[in-house]
Amino acid sequence: MRTVRLRLLLNGAQERRLRKLADATAKLWNELNYTRLMQFRASGKIDFKGTGRELYHRYNAVLGVNAGQVVNLNNQAWNSFFKLSRLYKQGKLPKFMGKPSPPGFWKDRLLGKRELRILVRNDRYYLEPTNGGEGYLLLKDWN
Numbered sequence: 001m002r003t004v005r006l007r008l009l010l011n012g013a014q015e016r017r018l019r020k021l022a023d024a025t026a027k028l029w030n031e032l033n034y035t036r037l038m039q040f041r042a043s044g045k046i047d048f049k050g051t052g053r054e055l056y057h058r059y060n061a062v063l064g065v066n067a068g069q070v071v072n073l074n075n076q077a078w079n080s081f082f083k084l085s086r087l088y089k090q091g092k093l094p095k096f097m098g099k100p101s102p103p104g105f106w107k108d109r110l111l112g113k114r115e116l117r118i119l120v121r122n123d124r125y126y127l128e129p130t131n132g133g134e135g136y137l138l139l140k141d142w143n
Contacts, residue, residue, distance in 0.1 A: 022116035077103035
């Protein structure tokens with residue numbers, strides 16, 4: 001996965017649209033994470049396919065195929081947690097790491113609001129160059 005941070009120059013309608021998408025992305029992450037956390041606390045296991053499929057279809061109308069990117073990222077976070085937990089129980093983690101904790105929620109603790117993030121699959125955008133190294137970022141799913 002690659003992270004790209006951009007400075008966007010938007011008009012009012014574009015900003016509202018992107019905020020709606022970012023909010024839906026954070027909602028999907030938080031809802032998926034909460035569902036999996038409750039499963040983990042109840043049984044020590046997680047139904048990755050069931051929870052991922054259910055929530056993917058619920059958010060697919062708003063996020064398109066990028067809903068799958070959120071599910072994949074959450075899968076990776078939980079798998080990493082399980083791997084670190086195994087290493088911790090075996091005593092193979094360095095002492096400074098401490099006990100691993102489950103993946104967190106996308107929330108700003110100070111403001112009490114969701115952190116706005118947008119995940120875009122690598123084949124769902126392209127850059128249209130203009131002059132001087134600047135250009136336009138065009139998102140294929142969100143015209």
